[in-house]
Amino acid sequence: MTQLANTSTTSHAARTDTDAAAEPGTTRVVLTTEEDLLTVRHAVRAATLAVGFGIVDQTRVVTAASELARNAYIHGGGGVLTIDCPRRHGGKGLRLTIRDEGPGIPDVDAALVDGFTTGAGLGHGLGGARRLMDEFEVRTVPGGGTTVVATRWVPR
Amino acid sequence: MSGPASTGVPILRLGDVLITGLLNELDDKAALAFTHELTERISADRVRGVLIDISRLEIIDSFVARTLMELAMMARLLGARVIVAGMRPPVAITLVELGIELVGVETALNAEQGMAALGWRQSPQPPEGAHRDSTR
Numbered sequence: 001m002t003q004l005a006n007t008s009t010t011s012h013a014a015r016t017d018t019d020a021a022a023e024p025g026t027t028r029v030v031l032t033t034e035e036d037l038l039t040v041r042h043a044v045r046a047a048t049l050a051v052g053f054g055i056v057d058q059t060r061v062v063t064a065a066s067e068l069a070r071n072a073y074i075h076g077g078g079g080v081l082t083i084d085c086p087r088r089h090g091g092k093g094l095r096l097t098i099r100d101e102g103p104g105i106p107d108v109d110a111a112l113v114d115g116f117t118t119g120a121g122l123g124h125g126l127g128g129a130r131r132l133m134d135e136f137e138v139r140t141v142p143g144g145g146t147t148v149v150a151t152r153w154v155p156r
Numbered sequence: 157m158s159g160p161a162s163t164g165v166p167i168l169r170l171g172d173v174l175i176t177g178l179l180n181e182l183d184d185k186a187a188l189a190f191t192h193e194l195t196e197r198i199s200a201d202r203v204r205g206v207l208i209d210i211s212r213l214e215i216i217d218s219f220v221a222r223t224l225m226e227l228a229m230m231a232r233l234l235g236a237r238v239i240v241a242g243m244r245p246p247v248a249i250t251l252v253e254l255g256i257e258l259v260g261v262e263t264a265l266n267a268e269q270g271m272a273a274l275g276w277r278q279s280p281q282p283p284e285g286a287h288r289d290s291t292r
Contacts, residue, residue: 034184041215058248063254064216066217125218128254 025050026084031073031100038071040081044096047083052154054145061094061152064129068098068148071125076100076146086151093134093153104142112138163190169201173274174236175267178220188225194227198236205274206231209267211242214238221256228261235252238262 029036029043044065048058065081071080079100086093105111112127126148130136133150140146163186167176174197182190183288198206208227213220228238241264264270268278 038181038183045214046205056246059244059250060253063215063217066215066219067254070217070219117217128218128256131253131255132250 007155026082029069029081030078031069032078036078037069037073040065043081044083044094047085047094051085051092053094053152056139057077057152057154060081060132061096064132064150064152065096067125067129068096068150070100071148072100072102072146075105076102088153091153092156093151095149095151097147097149098131099145099147101145104144104146105138105140106142108138109114163193165190165193167194167197169197169203170276172203173205173207173271173276174198174201174203175207175209175271177211178213178215180212182213182220184219187220191223191227191230195230197233198231198234203236206236206238207241207267207270208238209242210247210271211266212238213244213246213247216243216247216251216256218254218256221251221254221258224261225258232260236272239264239270239273241265241267245287 027043029040031037031040034113039078041062044062048061053061069079069081072081075083079098079102082097082099083098086095086096112130126138129148129150133152135149135151137149138146139149158259163182164178165179165186169175171236174194176194178187178190194206197203210216210226216224224240228240231238239262240258243263262273264273272278
């Protein structure tokens with residue numbers, strides 16, 4: 001496990017869109033305190049409104065952001081959220097990139113299973129957030145932090 | 157803001173029922189403080205029911221869900237019944253997709269129906285200028 005784990009990068013993207021070009025309007029939120037979790041919600045809510053999501057999608061994306069931000073705060077010791085608005089085939093989306101410098105996730109597949117928790121939550125954070133988004137990717141290196149990239153597209 | 161004792165969320169008592177609500181801006185610390193305050197009040201006021209209005213909550217993530225489940229469980233251990241009222245439809249949809257069932261948490265469509273479930277009935281309005289009786 002130890003040798004392999006050093007370079008383990010696990011991808012759970014439903015689909016990766018390489019030609020999705022980011023718009024200039026990106027927002028960064030630095031997560032260092034618990035209050036920043038509220039800042040994350042506000043920033044993501046504003047972004048979902050700007051992109052034109054309906055109320056249910058707004059709720060899904062803000063909830064997913066809240067789960068991912070809390071994961072980064074609790075397990076990663078804080079992190080940085082980047083919000084941007086990729087485009088593909090004329091459609092708009094919202095992409096959350098949450099990066100932390102924590103210990104990494106030893107077993108991503110286990111962490112994505114409902115009920116798995118090493119912290120104070122319900123263990124629905126990662127797997128639940130994945131279900132709320134269209135695309136979801138976890139990159140983690142033991143000892144080298146975790147990056148989650150999650151995108152939801154505006155339905156057309 | 158740093159005081160652990162109170163969250164500033166009003167907790168009202170009507171007969172043997174406590175009425176309160178959660179605010180959208182509730183952070184984790186405030187949620188825990190609220191849990192402590194509410195359980196203290198259940199015991200001190202000897203109530204049998206608690207209505208928690210959540211119509212202001214724009215999202216319920218797994219942390220808030222856990223807080224509600226723990227609140228309901230603690231209240232039950234103290235002999236009180238908790239009803240969570242007024243969940244917004246998008247919040248309900250999102251909770252289901254998250255895979256959270258709010259096990260053990262009773263819900264009602266709105267505060268009025270929640271109060272009815274706790275045994276409160278709407279009585280006809282007394283005529284204008286009638287003597288007000290604070291007891292029921």
